[in-house]
Amino acid sequence: MDHHVDLFVIGAGSGGVRAARIAAGYGARVMVAEEYRVGGTCVIRGCVPKKLLVYAARFSDEFEDAAGYGWTLDKPAFEWAKLIANKDREIARLEAAYVTNLERAKVTLVRSRAKIEDANTVCLLANGDRVRADTILIATGAAPALGAEIAGLQHVISSNEAFHLKDLPARILIQGGGYIAVEFAGIFHGLGSQVILVYRGENILRGFDDDVREHLRSEMAKRGITIITKQTVDAVEKVEHGLCVELSDRKSFVVDQVMFATGRRPNISDLGLDAAGVQIAKTGGIAVDEFSRTSVANIYAVGDVTNRVNLTPVAIREGHAFADTVFGGRPTAVDHTDVPTAVFSEPELGVIGLTEAVARERLAKVDIYKTSFRPMKMSLAGRDTRAFFKLVVDGETGRVVGCHIVGPDAGEMIQLAGIAVKMKATKADFDNVIAVHPTAAEELVTLREKAVSYQREAAE
Numbered sequence: 001m002d003h004h005v006d007l008f009v010i011g012a013g014s015g016g017v018r019a020a021r022i023a024a025g026y027g028a029r030v031m032v033a034e035e036y037r038v039g040g041t042c043v044i045r046g047c048v049p050k051k052l053l054v055y056a057a058r059f060s061d062e063f064e065d066a067a068g069y070g071w072t073l074d075k076p077a078f079e080w081a082k083l084i085a086n087k088d089r090e091i092a093r094l095e096a097a098y099v100t101n102l103e104r105a106k107v108t109l110v111r112s113r114a115k116i117e118d119a120n121t122v123c124l125l126a127n128g129d130r131v132r133a134d135t136i137l138i139a140t141g142a143a144p145a146l147g148a149e150i151a152g153l154q155h156v157i158s159s160n161e162a163f164h165l166k167d168l169p170a171r172i173l174i175q176g177g178g179y180i181a182v183e184f185a186g187i188f189h190g191l192g193s194q195v196i197l198v199y200r201g202e203n204i205l206r207g208f209d210d211d212v213r214e215h216l217r218s219e220m221a222k223r224g225i226t227i228i229t230k231q232t233v234d235a236v237e238k239v240e241h242g243l244c245v246e247l248s249d250r251k252s253f254v255v256d257q258v259m260f261a262t263g264r265r266p267n268i269s270d271l272g273l274d275a276a277g278v279q280i281a282k283t284g285g286i287a288v289d290e291f292s293r294t295s296v297a298n299i300y301a302v303g304d305v306t307n308r309v310n311l312t313p314v315a316i317r318e319g320h321a322f323a324d325t326v327f328g329g330r331p332t333a334v335d336h337t338d339v340p341t342a343v344f345s346e347p348e349l350g351v352i353g354l355t356e357a358v359a360r361e362r363l364a365k366v367d368i369y370k371t372s373f374r375p376m377k378m379s380l381a382g383r384d385t386r387a388f389f390k391l392v393v394d395g396e397t398g399r400v401v402g403c404h405i406v407g408p409d410a411g412e413m414i415q416l417a418g419i420a421v422k423m424k425a426t427k428a429d430f431d432n433v434i435a436v437h438p439t440a441a442e443e444l445v446t447l448r449e450k451a452v453s454y455q456r457e458a459a460e
């Protein structure tokens with residue numbers, strides 16, 4: 001053996017880095033292998049660069065809205081290349097900060113792909129070194145899945161490439177109806193592209209509350225994004241002035257870029273999982289228990305590679321809990337219920353807890369409170385857009401079991417409202433708080449009238 005460590009982490013993304021640092025803090029000798037850039041999906045080609053592009057895209061509305069507030073501006077001009085260069089510089093800075101933090105924590109970082117040879121041995125493919133590890137943590141994340149092989153799939157990009165396009169596409173077609181599809185639809189539209197969103201189901205954002213889905217869809221359409229549902233992309237062909245996309249109903253469109261945001265697949269291939277006996281769950285992720293332990297006693301897995309709740313803060317929490325459990329002597333299971341989440345679409349979504357549909361399945365009595373209104377800032381701006389707030393309440397206990405917000409700063413709001421929901425606050429607790437006026441968030445504490453109330457009929 002060339003090295004011996006207490007913990008070997010495969011993947012220096014959000015979950016792996018957190019686990020490595022916390023474990024090292026407990027005194028463990030830790031080595032992390034990363035084959036690409038330190039920071040993982042979130043920092044390098046996910047949440048962070050995405051949010052920077054979202055900020056960029058939102059200026060187009062700001063410029064327009066300023067006129068109603070008395071500002072006169074020359075026609076704003078946008079330079080995609082400058083945005084991408086500035087974004088790349090910021091990502092490089094963050095990556096360097098991640099490396100520094102690992103060094104400070106005395107974690108050894110190796111730039112190599114790693115492969116498990118048996119439950120206690122990892123091979124560094126870059127130089128062939130073998131590492132003996134008492135514990136192995138797999139934190140390799142996930143990668144875009146482009147779906148079935150169709151004609152012309154080689155012309156299709158994923159979100160990975162969208163961050164590095166040479167030019168802003170004048171016309172883009174995005175397939176998918178999830179987080180990434182709606183976020184990038186808003187980004188490209190805000191920056192000036194013509195956007196067509198193609199989704200195979202009835203309505204975008206399956207799994208979100210139906211009112212939220214409908215509200216977002218109508219707001220996106222109002223902004224000028226073409227949303228085509230119940231269709232898939234069947235073929236993509238290079239033509240003289242772009243790419244010709246054929247849909248399942250045989251309609252076709254010529255665009256400059258085609259992006260698929262059709263989900264992500266856990267990175268499990270060529271890791272040596274079979275050799276070690278690590279089992280895969282039906283979800284396609286590595287099977288783990290509540291402490292993130294795999295079917296092999298000393299091998300753990302956290303983050304998207306386990307395909308549980310695929311969000312950065314969840315991976316971080318899982319990585320931290322793993323380190324507490326294995327190296328801190330404090331067995332810590334991660335609670336995956338009531339995870340607040342934001343979708344940085346335009347407008348933004350912030351949600352936590354149960355949708356109305358799920359609440360009605362699970363609870364005997366459900367009360368719904370909701371409102372839709374034009375945010376105050378839009379009055380002078382003259383923009384036709386509405387915000388939406390909804391509380392799903394357990395009618396028997398009064399507990400707020402779901403909170404759904406569509407509108408500016410919904411992500412910020414749901415982080416705070418999430419504390420109350422997680423603390424099991426009741427609707428009466430919400431109402432007991434005096435409103436902050438004039439804000440949009442005050443709707444959370446001023447929803448007086450039940451929109452609808454459901455009661456399950458007693459079984460005969």
Ligand code: NDP
Pocket residue numbers: 146147148175176177178179180181183199200201205206232261262263264309310311341342343344
């Ligand atoms: P999602 O799982 O959210 O959405 C995938 C979409 O693609 C769904 O609408 C799905 O349809 C559709 N789809 C899947 N397979 C096909 C196919 N073969 N043909 C046509 N359509 C298909 O994945 P994303 O790629 O958008 O994002 C991956 C994950 O990353 C998210 O689930 C989320 O956990 C995370 N993420 C979080 C963000 C945030 O926190 N703001 C931002 C971006 C990503 P259907 O609904 O019918 O299954």
